[in-house]
Amino acid sequence: MGLSGRMQQVIVGAMALVAVLLVWGGFEPVIYAQNAKSQAVIEKAFPSSGKCKRCHERVFEEWETSPLSKSIHSAAFRASLDAYLNSSAGKDKALCFRCHAPHIREFPDQAQLFVDQAKSGDPSLDGVACAQCHLIKQVDRAKHPPEPKYELGSKTLYGPYKDFVQNLAHQSMELGLFQKSDLCLNCHQSVPSALNLGKANDLLGNWDQSKAVKSGKECQSCHMPEQVGESANGEKKRKTANHTFPGRIGKLRQEAAKLDVQTKVEGEKTTVTVTVQSLVPHNLPTTHPAWASVALDLDIKGKNLKTVFTDKRVYGRVYQDAKGQKTSFDFEAVKVLEDTVLKPEEIRVETFTFPTPKDTKTFDVEVILNYAPITGSASFLQRVEAESSKGSQDPVFQPIDIVKRTENIPVNK
Ligand code: HEC
Numbered sequence: 310m311g312l313s314g315r316m317q318q319v320i321v322g323a324m325a326l327v328a329v330l331l332v333w334g335g336f337e338p339v340i341y342a343q344n345a346k347s348q349a350v351i352e353k354a355f356p357s358s359g360k361c362k363r364c365h366e367r368v369f370e371e372w373e374t375s376p377l378s379k380s381i382h383s384a385a386f387r388a389s390l391d392a393y394l395n396s397s398a399g400k401d402k403a404l405c406f407r408c409h410a411p412h413i414r415e416f417p418d419q420a421q422l423f424v425d426q427a428k429s430g431d432p433s434l435d436g437v438a439c440a441q442c443h444l445i446k447q448v449d450r451a452k453h454p455p456e457p458k459y460e461l462g463s464k465t466l467y468g469p470y471k472d473f474v475q476n477l478a479h480q481s482m483e484l485g486l487f488q489k490s491d492l493c494l495n496c497h498q499s500v501p502s503a504l505n506l507g508k509a510n511d512l513l514g515n516w517d518q519s520k521a522v523k524s525g526k527e528c529q530s531c532h533m534p535e536q537v538g539e540s541a542n543g544e545k546k547r548k549t550a551n552h553t554f555p556g557r558i559g560k561l562r563q564e565a566a567k568l569d570v571q572t573k574v575e576g577e578k579t580t581v582t583v584t585v586q587s588l589v590p591h592n593l594p595t596t597h598p599a600w601a602s603v604a605l606d607l608d609i610k611g612k613n614l615k616t617v618f619t620d621k622r623v624y625g626r627v628y629q630d631a632k633g634q635k636t637s638f639d640f641e642a643v644k645v646l647e648d649t650v651l652k653p654e655e656i657r658v659e660t661f662t663f664p665t666p667k668d669t670k671t672f673d674v675e676v677i678l679n680y681a682p683i684t685g686s687a688s689f690l691q692r693v694e695a696e697s698s699k700g701s702q703d704p705v706f707q708p709i710d711i712v713k714r715t716e717n718i719p720v721n722k
């Protein structure tokens with residue numbers, strides 16, 4: 310028994326309609342519901358930071374202003390995640406999240422969910438939040454990079470206090486790890502995608518040989534400075550740890566380096582000698598992402614404070630990819646072409662020579678050490694701009710001053 314042509318057309322048409330409905334009307338909500346369920350499972354193991362806010366308002370507000378709370382949110386992260394996933398290196402979808410949203414380690418099957426959330430630009434999943442640190446029971450430093458071990462399902466949160474006040478939401482336990490650099494090293498020591506670079510992938514350098522560390526300082530001493538306040542709402546004041554994680558943001562920058570400037574005018578020629586003394590007990594900058602660099606900018610202002618000469622030195626690493634091209638992505642780097650990072654507590658002397666400014670009795674020498682704006686291929690930078698709600702005004706396109714010195718120099722006739 311055959312169907313008439315007209316009947317066949319109706320059936321095919323109806324099937325197409327059903328298919329469309331499945332995709333737009335039915336299929337999507339199914340995926341959406343599945344994702345929501347997966348996210349609920351993930352957040353059962355790693356409660357979202359919003360849950361902790363209820364009782365730890367002070368800590369939450371500090372953390373919220375820190376870069377850690379935006380670890381899967383920035384335009385630069387989205388653009389470079391995309392570049393990674395589209396590269397030949399990008400097979401392991403979970404890789405970037407191992408540090409940027411480390412709970413992925415416990416949910417390897419959910420990598421696509423993390424990718425989709427990051428790509429949305431407005432993820433509701435946490436990146437590096439409260440539970441992502443306070444559920445870490447151990448860090449295995451024998452691994453490269455070191456690996457965290459999470460303790461899930463016991464409702465115990467680890468922290469620095471032995472004499473904690475009991476509460477109804479969770480159990481507490483003191484762990485020495487929380488006052489040790491080890492906790493930070495699993496994310497800050499080296500990046501696994503660049504492991505073929507071996508020792509050149511080391512982000513911190515010989516930090517453990519620095520004077521600061523030998524005198525007993527841990528990462529927390531400087532980046533989670535001690536203060537006094539409520540640890541939980543309404544509890545008595547005690548020693549707490551600042552969770553704004555000062556770095557590029559915050560006052561810690563003023564302690565990064567000392568600049569000494571000597572200017573010698575010799576007739577037509579002037580020489581400026583800048584001594585940069587890094588006070589940082591690890592590399593400055595730490596070179597992930599690979600474009601991270603610090604610049605020393607010299608600006609000479611002559612008559613009417615008009616700039617008559619500029620020059621700069623750049624501290625960072627220049628990487629090469631497998632095709633022999635320079636790359637600003639560490640995941641495709643095979644070689645370090647140049648390494649000018651300031652080593653722990655290093656003193657670097659820079660000399661600049663230029664023609665003595667004319668028609669003026671004095672001139673200004675301005676020296677600024679700053680975190681340099683993002684660099685990379687034109688297409689990558691355009692992508693970052695397009696991904697950012699602020700466009701070309703995104704903070705990554707602006708330098709961040711670290712320390713500055715200005716001197717007024719007489720021109721002796
Ligand atoms: C689970 C991984 C992880 C752990 C553990 C971790 N961090 Fe980070 N940290 C990150 C990521 C990712 C960023 C970058 C966030 C961003 O800007 O997107 C960051 C940023 C920072 C910054 C800001 C850097 C800047 O350029 O301003 C500081 C400071 C910092 N971390 C200190 C620490 C300290 C101290 C510890 C240990 C107590 C620690 N971190 C533990 C992943 C981690």
Ligand code: HEC
Nearest residue numbers: 383385386389390393404405408496497499500595598640
């Ligand atoms: C071993 C841990 C680790 C891995 C793996 C890792 N990152 Fe990061 N990432 C960090 C840390 C720590 C910082 C903060 C560095 C700093 O400020 O000095 C950071 C900072 C960044 C930043 C600058 C801050 C921001 O959010 O805009 C970008 C972009 C970035 N990472 C992209 C990536 C991409 C893409 C991948 C995967 C190819 C990746 N990272 C893999 C630890 C990691």
Ligand code: HEC
Nearest residue numbers: 358361365368369372437438439442469487529540549550
């Ligand atoms: C990058 C890891 C990291 C993240 C993210 C983090 N903490 Fe902490 N937290 C620590 C460390 C390390 C200490 C102990 C620091 C010390 O004593 O020097 C600490 C201390 C604490 C303390 C006791 C001291 C105090 O300041 O009150 C509480 C409570 C706490 N954290 C809650 C939270 C909450 C809530 C969040 C999220 C809003 C959070 N933490 C995010 C690492 C982290």
Ligand code: HEC
Nearest residue numbers: 356361364439468469470473474476478481482483540541
């Ligand atoms: C019902 C209120 C409540 C909620 C919700 C809550 N906490 Fe607490 N938490 C407390 C109290 C109270 C203390 C004890 C503070 C003290 O001793 O000064 C505490 C202590 C801590 C400590 C210190 C433990 C130690 O031994 O050092 C950490 C870390 C911590 N909480 C993390 C979290 C995190 C992460 C969340 C969210 C997943 C959270 N808390 C949710 C009330 C709460």
Ligand code: HEC
Nearest residue numbers: 490493497521526527528531556557561562564565594595
């Ligand atoms: C003696 C204080 C001190 C100690 C200890 C210390 N730092 Fe820093 N760190 C600084 C200063 C100062 C800067 C530079 C100014 C700034 O960016 O805040 C800095 C910058 C940073 C930055 C951001 C700059 C960049 O180049 O990306 C990160 C990330 C960082 N430190 C991580 C760590 C980690 C991880 C440890 C532990 C292994 C650590 N620091 C130990 C003082 C310290």
